[in-house]
Amino acid sequence: FESHDYDPIDNDVEEEARRSRKRGEYAEYETWKWLMSVLIGLVMGLIAFTVDGLIEKFNDIKFGAATSVIERDRSARFGAWFVFVALACLLAAVAGAFVSYVEPLAAGSGIPEVKTYLNGVHLKGLLKLRTIIAKLGGIAFSIGSGLIAGKEGPFVHGGGLVGGGLSAFGSHTLGFKTHKPACFRNDADKRDFVAIGTSAGVAVAFGAPIGGMLFTLEEGASFLSNSMMWRAFLATCTGVLVTHWLNQLDFDAGDFARAKFGTHRDFGLYTDDEANYSRIFWWYFWEVPIFAAVGCLGGLAGAFFVNVNVKITMWRQSWIPVKNRARRHLEVVFICFVTATLCFVLTAASPCRRDAIRTQFFRQLYCDDGEYSAYGQLFFSPLSQSFKYLLHLGEVGEFGGDAQNPGQHAFDMDALILYWLIMFTLMTWTYGIGAPTGLFVPSLTVGAAMGQIVGRTVHAAVASTGSTLTIDLHTYAVIGAAASLGGATRMTVSITLLVMETTGAMQLIIPLMITIFFAKTVGDKYSYGIYDTHIKIRGAPFLNEPELTGPGLDKLRVNEVMAANMVSLKPIAKVRDVVDALTRTSHGAFPISEDDPPGTPGNPGETIELHGSITRGLLLKMLTHRVSFFNPAIEGGRDRRDALYETATERDELLEKLKQIPFKSPGIEAIAPSLSRGDMELSMDLTRFMQRHPFIVHADARLSRAYRLFRTMGLRHLYVTPSKPQIVGVVTRKDL
Amino acid sequence: FESHDYDPIDNDVEEEARRSRKRGEYAEYETWKWLMSVLIGLVMGLIAFTVDGLIEKFNDIKFGAATSVIERDRSARFGAWFVFVALACLLAAVAGAFVSYVEPLAAGSGIPEVKTYLNGVHLKGLLKLRTIIAKLGGIAFSIGSGLIAGKEGPFVHGGGLVGGGLSAFGSHTLGFKTHKPACFRNDADKRDFVAIGTSAGVAVAFGAPIGGMLFTLEEGASFLSNSMMWRAFLATCTGVLVTHWLNQLDFDAGDFARAKFGTHRDFGLYTDDEANYSRIFWWYFWEVPIFAAVGCLGGLAGAFFVNVNVKITMWRQSWIPVKNRARRHLEVVFICFVTATLCFVLTAASPCRRDAIRTQFFRQLYCDDGEYSAYGQLFFSPLSQSFKYLLHLGEVGEFGGDAQNPGQHAFDMDALILYWLIMFTLMTWTYGIGAPTGLFVPSLTVGAAMGQIVGRTVHAAVASTGSTLTIDLHTYAVIGAAASLGGATRMTVSITLLVMETTGAMQLIIPLMITIFFAKTVGDKYSYGIYDTHIKIRGAPFLNEPELTGPGLDKLRVNEVMAANMVSLKPIAKVRDVVDALTRTSHGAFPISEDDPPGTPGNPGETIELHGSITRGLLLKMLTHRVSFFNPAIEGGRDRRDALYETATERDELLEKLKQIPFKSPGIEAIAPSLSRGDMELSMDLTRFMQRHPFIVHADARLSRAYRLFRTMGLRHLYVTPSKPQIVGVVTRKDL
Structure with missing residues (x-):
């Protein structure tokens, strides 16, 4: 990695270009x-x-x-x-x-x-x-x-x-x-x-x-x-x-000119002929604790999903490594085979039922005329279509589903439970295979099924008290979907809004928020979010928010973690030394200093004087294009060094050559052979290309200070000074 | 100011407290x-x-x-x-x-x-x-x-x-x-x-x-x-x-338990019995340029409002200063008198008209039976109610207003134009008087009137081509409201969402965005936003986003703006010197250094060695509570200095005393007299209270670098080092 x-580049050449930049160029x-x-x-x-x-x-x-x-x-x-x-x-x-x-x-x-x-x-x-x-x-x-x-x-x-x-x-x-x-x-x-x-x-x-x-x-x-x-x-x-x-x-x-936007559902995962945002969702104040409970359920399910998926991913890494293309390819086809077969078998084995409303809207499939397939409607549809059925989108008025008067897409409890369990299992297995696969819709769908199940249960409980209160199953489906996705990903504000916009449920924004809050809080107790987990599995050095990093940063000091074995370059360096430093180390940047590295015979102390810093990428590009090479022994060598460019256009071309997109240049192994022995004896002037003012931090500052600086400024290197620097002045708000 | x-406080005492803090306290x-x-x-x-x-x-x-x-x-x-x-x-x-x-x-x-x-x-x-x-x-x-x-x-x-x-x-x-x-x-x-x-x-x-x-x-x-x-x-x-x-x-x-949330309008400035979010707003693709034009109009109106209001504010500052309480009070009553009288006169002088639908919903006021007051409905209502009428909220179905079939609150053109002009004028005059007054609702209302006027015009233009296309005036009112508020305040994303949530117009989010984009772009050509303008008038040193500060920061260097006349204190300072420094200067913070200030006989150079930094507020508190005073001449004086506290509880009490809420302590003028001559001769140990690692920046760094650091970290002081500091190490991502 x-x-x-x-951090924007800030060397002399760049600065010259910037100073000459006109107002028009800024506007452009x-x-x-x-x-x-x-x-x-x-x-x-x-x-x-x-x-x-x-x-x-x-x-x-x-x-x-x-x-x-x-x-x-x-x-x-x-x-x-x-x-x-x-x-x-x-x-x-x-x-x-x-x-x-x-x-x-x-x-x-x-x-x-x-x-x-x-x-x-x-x-x-x-x-x-x-x-x-x-x-x-x-x-x-x-x-x-x-x-x-x-x-x-x-x-x-x-x-x-x-x-x-x-x-x-x-x-x-x-x-x-x-x-x-x-x-x-x-x-x-x-x-x-x-x-x-x-x-x-x-x-x-x-x-x-x-x-x-x-x-x-x-x-x-x-x-x-x-x-x-x-x-x-x-x-x-x-x-x-x-x-x-x-x-x-x-x-x-x-008649595109007469097409009315806004009267049908333009938003969300689906489009409907008539938008019924406002009629379809409702809730009672006493349902808020139930929503919170659904959130907790979603958090637990999410944590379970993450933990099992981690196990599967580990197994996968040893048995189906990325390098083994054929096996990876085969796994995708195999999972698809299992998924399709399961869906088909459940559809074919589905019980057939009769219901005046549903028979009109459910598919018949393997059932007799006048009956509908109880499982087929869910299992024999594209995933996002099943999601829509579960949310009951598009229903309103007399077929609108509440728990007393189940609407056109009201599923039976057995179908819901089966769907929930099977899809949850398949989702857990599928995430991480060698095909492009997103998690949002599967997680939302599984959650919508869960929400429906909870909603039915609540309705049964209410009905058992003899009450005739109507319960809105749409609401439970949306809440369940949000709980599930929140539990898996641990995103918060954005999920609330994604679910709101997708379903059009502006009225549900506050219940959604509460649900997702509980999903995240409970989920965080048992695992990281799925994305953070996968980042961890890859081992990428990800910098979290300072607020989420825990007490460690508060208690450590910068000099307890910093690297003191710096490899520095001279401002006027020999090409040989540059190549040598690049070959010998994999450092991403080199401090520029007249001093020898600390601890060597030439510099028994611990510090070097920092003139600037130069990145590996820039050095590689300079070597490739032989920028700023000169022979100090030859008369006029220094002149050649100064004459990097004569016109502004030449300067811009040079900058374009050296631009900060660091990873597209070949490595030092590829460049070194192209340099002749004679080249190696030349010198390079690094002063005009080095970053003169990298951010610095005190050796005995708290690590959290360095962390904040590092993360907020998007740094790659942060140099460390001894604890008592010399200062010449102070900048306050008014100076800015 | x-x-x-x-920037979090970071001195030795604080650090000791932090290191001893337990996991439970973090959780608390x-x-x-x-x-x-x-x-x-x-x-x-x-x-x-x-x-x-x-x-x-x-x-x-x-x-x-x-x-x-x-x-x-x-x-x-x-x-x-x-x-x-x-x-x-x-x-x-x-x-x-x-x-x-x-x-x-x-x-x-x-x-x-x-x-x-x-x-x-x-x-x-x-x-x-x-x-x-x-x-x-x-x-x-x-x-x-x-x-x-x-x-x-x-x-x-x-x-x-x-x-x-x-x-x-x-x-x-x-x-x-x-x-x-x-x-x-x-x-x-x-x-x-x-x-x-x-x-x-x-x-x-x-x-x-x-x-x-x-x-x-x-x-x-x-x-x-x-x-x-x-x-x-x-x-x-x-x-x-x-x-x-x-x-x-x-x-x-x-029956609170049966109250259904979601089926009526819970959101927004108003509540309605039935939420009609989804039916009420629509738009055609060819209206998008018209919305953009409404945005431009809103931007122009906003800039005009800001510029005139600046003039009025200037005039007000000289004639009705904040100190002159009676005159300020009188102005409020006078403006209210004018506003109320104008509204009343227009209501009383309103033409009376007949219309089958409107007569049912408009007020009669001074008109004969069977007639309605054309102006009274708008002028003789609370502002937020007029806003609601202008948006036509709550109307749907057969009375729903489009331009062919004006709904129950469809106003006549003359009423709209009059309302727009008068309310715009009053709003411009009122903003800044000596009473609590917000701008949002007035600006939205004025804008809604403007939007309605545009909508009517568009309808007339469409109708004149012989087309029977229906135009949605609700949409124009919402768009106009957003344009007006956007033009006045120059907020963007938040206004889009505020207007969307307030009106329930989820379908209009994209037209709203486009409108506000144009309102802001056009408005920014002619003035700052009203809030920024008033911040400027007050002269507060506000730090804008780096992206909005223009090329200046790119071209200046830190040492071109910094203050070099630092007043430093010794780590072990005499109380007299501290009092003296506080009295002589109004600096907000003092560098701590063993060196004499630069340029004095004791220190002919330009730099001092920075041991730390201490704020004025903290010094004042230390003087008030006589913290860390000791007499170096007396045997045991140093011991007393070290014994600031013995237990963790005493430490916490000390920290509480000195906590960083800087502006509630009395000034030095109030504290100095309470210190006896003997006190003045004592010493203070500042080392344990100074911030040891303030952020530092290079003297010849670009100013934009200092600016970013300053603003992002929320600093108050930024110390400036000469250009080539000593370094001892480097921190990279992996170290963190």
């Missing part, structure tokens, strides 16, 4: 930042529309083919099973192939990876074009195949990729590059766009502009600013707007 | 932080319910009395005018008295003050109990009086007061103090609670839990963390929930 350096930079955010939203809207279309198509084919076989002959079960499972496995095979043979980083939800990146840890290949294609292509197939997976996580990752990619104004993989404003040259800008892309990804996947923005705030961003938040919101709104419009165009191309 | 120091601290947030929400909910009740009562009395006079005799106008204006002026006089004679800081909206506080600038008396009483008591009277004012700003301030006050576990004014967890001892904790209180204040005023949370994020917090955000959300939800429940108890005490 390497770290990103989100600002404009591009906003345009880019709109563009990210736009692209994500298009992608969401395309992927949704593909998923729908795949589902139509798979369920359509199986249903038509069933309808041809209701007694022969093998044929339909074969068609259904074969199609599912075929799709799963494609999804798995994207991961195993195109890009392994496309596996799973991608949220832990993006979270790690935004925190400042580099993962190789995370933001490559190939990854985005594998991820967003793969997700359509893995959802189409019926794997217990959602599109949200992959869309988060995809959004990050789009953000990072668009802002790079070019692609490494495609090997092209366009002219771009001179300012997007550093990691921090790129990180901002990745964060914005992430927001847009969540937003288009859920149709939730606020939730998307808050997701990034909550999960990713230790570097928030208002203008970032606002740009993220612009991107999420643009994305959702574009999906709306495309959906509408698709649906109602004839 | 003094600055707050949000954590628990209190959450409990306190719930408590803040609870209290704000109660306050909102009480203030709302008062306002309603006042409005009932005022309009009730006037209406009954009108109904007794429709021809005599003077009597009703007298009753109406006299009652209004009486209420205004009480509101003005709260400000002029109780606490001047209760004037206005309070948002600029709270914003300044959260940014780190101390305003004397901002968070006193007297202020909260004057503010929240006053707001009920000023709204009741009919001044063009809203309750939101004062609730923001009130929330901050409640947050700050509750977390202090006692009151300076009441002179009591309770036992409290040992950890809420510093400015940063207090600031967090003030921020949470602010959120709760917005939330209960608007019934908007998300908007409340985001308001603080956007306006106040440069110090966000997830756990803060989540605690703020907990507080807003608790607050809104409590208001719901109290309202419900009040309304439906008979």
